[in-house]
Amino acid sequence: MAVQALKRFETGDGQSATLSNVVIRLVLLLAIDAFAIWFAVRAFGEGYLPLGIAIALIAAGVNYVILVKEMYPIRWMLLGLILMAMFSIYPILLTVFVAFTNYGDGHLLTKPQSIEQITKARFVPEGGSAYTWTGYSNEAGDYALWLQSENGDSFLAFPGQTLIPAAEATGLGELDSEGIPESVGDYERLNAFQVASDQNISTIQFGSELDGVQIRSPQEAAQLQPKFAYDEANDIINDLETGVSYTPVEGRWTAANGDELTAGFRANVGLDNFTRFFQSPAFRGPLVRIIIWNFAFAFFSVFATFALGLAIAYVFNDPEFPGRKIIQSFLLIPYTIPSLITILIWRGMFNPQVGVINRTLSDLIGIAPAWTVDPWLAKIAILIVNLWLGYPYFMLICSGALQAIPGDLYEAASIDGANAWQQFYKITLPLLLVAVGPLLVASFTFNFNNFNIIFLFIEGGPPIAGSPTRAGHTDILISYVYNLAFAAGRGKEYGLGAAITIVIFVVVAVITLFQFRYTKMWEEVGEGV
Amino acid sequence: MKNYFFKAAVVALAMIVLVACGGDTQQVVEEAAQQVEEAAQQVQENSEEIAEQVDQAAAEAEQAVEEAQEAVEEAVTEAEEAAEEVVDEAEEVMEFETSITIWADDTRAPILSELAEGFQNEYGVGLVVEQVADINDQFPIAAPAGEGPDILILAHDRIGGFYASGLLAPLDLGDTAGEFLPVSVDAFTYEGDLVGMPYAIENLGFFYNTDLVETAPTTWDEVIEVGGALVESGDATYAIALTGTTYDMFPLQTAFGGYVFGQSEAGYDPSDVGIDSEGMIAAGEFVQTNVEAGLISDSLDWDTAHVQFETGEIPFLMAGPWALDRIREAGVPYGIAPFPTAEKEGQPFLGVQGFAVNALSENVLLAQTFLTEFVATEDVMRQLAESGNRPSAFAAVASEDPDLVSLGDAGVNALPMPAIPEMGSVWGSWGDAFTLIVNGEQSAEDALTNGGEQIRALIAGEELPEEEGEEETDE
The missing domain is CATH 3.40.190.10 (Periplasmic binding protein-like II)
Incomplete structure (x- = not known):
């Protein structure tokens, strides 16, 4: 392969590559491969399967593109393609992967991590003793413990030797007020931190096999035995204290009687997340009403922003208009401020009691509409805010598109006796829609999923009275599902969340496809002119 | 002139290199600094001699020397600082094994x-x-x-x-x-x-405005009585400021006997949801009655409630320690009292x-x-x-x-505050029920019963049989 590749490099593409050039390329490729292999192996080792696969695939793609002559042009896009794979395709694949697992609270660890955590647990068997401990070490780094039992007996303990009762111990230094020696022979007393700094300290057995103790907390050392053991052959965890076996069931170590061990792991659960979503109470809610409002919200948002944007652009299309550049710049301001801030400001302004809108209205005409309480007013308020946020975009787009319409068409039209409205309706609009149509679809899709404004402005409220699930009058599909799936339930469930994301993606994709059909129609209109 | 700058720069660079090379940095730096100073002195002396001979040249040279000296001094301090940083970092890294x-x-x-x-x-x-x-x-x-x-x-x-x-x-x-x-x-x-x-x-406390109220009320009826009198006399806009969150209303709800989850020996019991319990409904009715009577605002908002208490518009507020700073800054005279009672003592979340x-x-x-x-x-x-x-x-x-x-x-x-994950299923529907109660859209009983059912459905998840279809969807 490499030899062939070398030949290709030498004879290939007309501009014969020099040998050093080829060598540099190959060395670079080798370096990339080495890094990718190291990274992928690490990822596999740590249990990050999708990441490892993604890295391997990207590396394979790089090799293919560089070594195969036909792929030569792709080389110039390689960096872009890799970035796209990393930041766009990999997250999508990961989402799909996670949708089939139970990743979430209670299932955050990988299986090896879960086994490691569970088998760390130890217990004191019946008749076992527990002591408070004080640590010592000598220059060679060996440890010793001074143990005190609850009834006041003290022992000296060395690893692997029978416990020495305090009375028989030799070489004890001065005793402190609690009867603990300051030193033992050449062993110096340590503080708890010095002992705890040794990461292996809790695995050392102080004393003989019969009476040995291990440190289990900053206070206590006890005759500990491992509580659980993992049986790799049968893939079960055995409780060594009670003899119960736990088998993995959907990411939980489960006993025959249904008991579960703490710390489950991420496991494949097949289509569970999808069936759970489709059987969830969400579908008993006022879905039809939410979907109708969702479409209405997206449609009116696009319609209003487009209409206002076009109207402004149309007015300012006249180069004679005084101060148009300055006014147009000011009109762009809503587009330049982060929508997050704008929405929160509007939320304050629409506050029925202290908001500036109602204060002004009640001072001027003596009414104070309940913007956040009345369902219809809340919907209108949201559309007003979205209009404010959205019109500058269409103003920008339309200004450009209007200038692209040739002036002689209007000249011809006015010679034919068309009035201004006819000119707008028969010439401007069709030609404009050719350019703007796809953007209208994009805007519709964006607003269909415009979670930010719904959630930040009013959190989907006001609530629908008597709804079988929690729903608000301004809830759109995504905010409704968010409330049920994430704000509620058993903590964070990334698996379920990923599954819902995929379902919503399918819904939006279908809607978008249908709409692109319509924009093709517009294109035909454009071609016909 | 350029020459001096160049030399100074070279010396400074050399020092920085020396510093970076580590070893006994402090000493090296000091030696280097001394050398630089000596060199600078020499330069100055030389230039002074020249200055005596040629006036104009001398003036220029002097100026140049001064500038050079400044540059050198600057370089020295910079190098010293750099050295200190290196030493500091080395100390930080080296000292602790774990x-x-x-x-x-x-x-x-x-x-x-x-x-x-x-x-x-x-x-x-x-x-x-x-x-x-x-x-x-x-x-x-x-x-x-x-x-x-x-x-x-x-x-x-x-x-x-x-x-x-x-x-x-x-x-x-x-x-x-x-x-x-x-x-x-x-x-x-x-x-x-x-x-x-x-x-x-x-946890929350019961804040009262000491200008408007001399002694804190001990029962919820008294709260309404005292607050209502202030509303009537025009001293207050409402009897009590509620923030609208159920967390902040909890001491009122518990006073009437309401609860979120029943408690067993093992802690909170997620199968016993108390959102539609009698006490909770009684609390809801208390709120609704007083909203209708104009003693509690009909659009509740956290910020509004705090502002109204801070400006002395409303005599009572249930607020937590996080609001202490803003209440103090507002300068409103206040006291913190035990929660008023109704059926029993009011309990906040902890x-x-x-x-x-x-x-x-x-x-x-x-x-x-x-x-x-x-x-x-x-x-x-x-x-x-x-x-x-x-x-x-x-x-x-x-x-x-x-x-x-x-x-x-x-x-x-x-x-x-319940630490069981089921608590996550409670907040939304519980809050919605009280919003509907305050809006007057539903009676306390209807709103809370429905809220309780929503919560039970969420906790049960898919295990609940599907009895209701989509008939509920028409307006």
Whole structure:
């Protein structure tokens, strides 16, 4: 392969590559491969399967593109393609992967991590003793413990030797007020931190096999035995204290009687997340009403922003208009401020009691509409805010598109006796829609999923009275599902969340496809002119 | 002139290189600095001689020398500073073989950083304090990836989810356990295991405007009576300011006998949802009646309620320690009283802040030692309490701030915020029910019964049989 590749490099593409050039390329490729292999192996080792696969695939793609002559042009896009794979395709694949697992609270660890955590647990068997401990070490780094039992007996303990009762111990230094020696022979007393700094300290057995103790907390050392053991052959965890076996069931170590061990792991659960979503109470809610409002919200948002944007652009299309550049710049301001801030400001302004809108209205005409309480007013308020946020975009787009319409068409039209409205309706609009149509679809899709404004402005409220699930009058599909799936339930469930994301993606994709059909129609209109 | 600059630059560069090469840096720098100074002096002397001979040239030369000298001095100080930095860094890296990493919020991180030096010097163990804004979101992702801290700061209502996921190591407080408020230790106990060490508690208090009201009312009827009289006389816009959140209304609801989850010996029981209990409905009716009577606002909002109390428009407010600063700044004269009663005593929710140990850390024993031997001492606990504006969970640290004492008294009977994950299913529907009650769209009984059903459906999830179809969807 490499030899062939070398030949290709030498004879290939007309501009014969020099040998050093080829060598540099190959060395670079080798370096990339080495890094990718190291990274992928690490990822596999740590249990990050999708990441490892993604890295391997990207590396394979790089090799293919560089070594195969036909792929030569792709080389110039390689960096872009890799970035796209990393930041766009990999997250999508990961989402799909996670949708089939139970990743979430209670299932955050990988299986090896879960086994490691569970088998760390130890217990004191019946008749076992527990002591408070004080640590010592000598220059060679060996440890010793001074143990005190609850009834006041003290022992000296060395690893692997029978416990020495305090009375028989030799070489004890001065005793402190609690009867603990300051030193033992050449062993110096340590503080708890010095002992705890040794990461292996809790695995050392102080004393003989019969009476040995291990440190289990900053206070206590006890005759500990491992509580659980993992049986790799049968893939079960055995409780060594009670003899119960736990088998993995959907990411939980489960006993025959249904008991579960703490710390489950991420496991494949097949289509569970999808069936759970489709059987969830969400579908008993006022879905039809939410979907109708969702479409209405997206449609009116696009319609209003487009209409206002076009109207402004149309007015300012006249180069004679005084101060148009300055006014147009000011009109762009809503587009330049982060929508997050704008929405929160509007939320304050629409506050029925202290908001500036109602204060002004009640001072001027003596009414104070309940913007956040009345369902219809809340919907209108949201559309007003979205209009404010959205019109500058269409103003920008339309200004450009209007200038692209040739002036002689209007000249011809006015010679034919068309009035201004006819000119707008028969010439401007069709030609404009050719350019703007796809953007209208994009805007519709964006607003269909415009979670930010719904959630930040009013959190989907006001609530629908008597709804079988929690729903608000301004809830759109995504905010409704968010409330049920994430704000509620058993903590964070990334698996379920990923599954819902995929379902919503399918819904939006279908809607978008249908709409692109319509924009093709517009294109035909454009071609016909 | 250029020449001098060039030389100075070369010398400075050489010094920086020397510094960077390490070794006995301080001495090297000092020697180099001396040499530079000597050189500079020599230059000055030379140029002075020239100045005596040629006036104009001398003036120029002098100026040049001055500038050169400045440049040299600057270079020297810069090099010295750089050397110091290198030495400092070297010290930091070299001194500790092991260190403990703590994730703390923006209030706690500065205090812990201050404590770090003393701790490091005393015990020879490094202490790295990292300020992390959203610990609750970051930790469950970082810990399994091996990127988590050894210790994190969290509120007790998150321990359930984390402990069930195997992310928290159980703690043994040993003898010090008795020094914490029992209610705070209970809050950090999950399924019989202690999984965190509390340091502060927080709960609501009943604030009243001492200008408008002389003595705090003891019953809810009295609250309405006193507040209503003030509304009638035009001194107040409403009798009491409610923020609209059910968390803030909880002391009122519990006073009428309402509850969220029934309590059994094992803690909160998710199968016993009390959102539609008689007491909760009675509380709802109390609110609705008074909204209709114009004594409680019909559009509740957290900020509005606080502003109205702070400007003296409304005499009563239930608020937490987080609002203390803004209420004090507003300058409204206030007192904090025990919660009014109705059927029984009103109880706020209790939140407990604490430390927990990451079970996947390599230093579990060291982290536990740090908490029980260093943090669980009066000194450290006092420092944590002083800056946080919260009553301490450590009994020996009695606050001197009378407001915190009052809040602590109000929290004696507080109910720990349920740490069971099912609590997540409650907030939304519970809040919606009270919104509908305040709006007057539904009676308290209808709104809360429906809310209770929504919550039970969510907790049961897919296990609930599908009895209702989509008939409910028409308006």
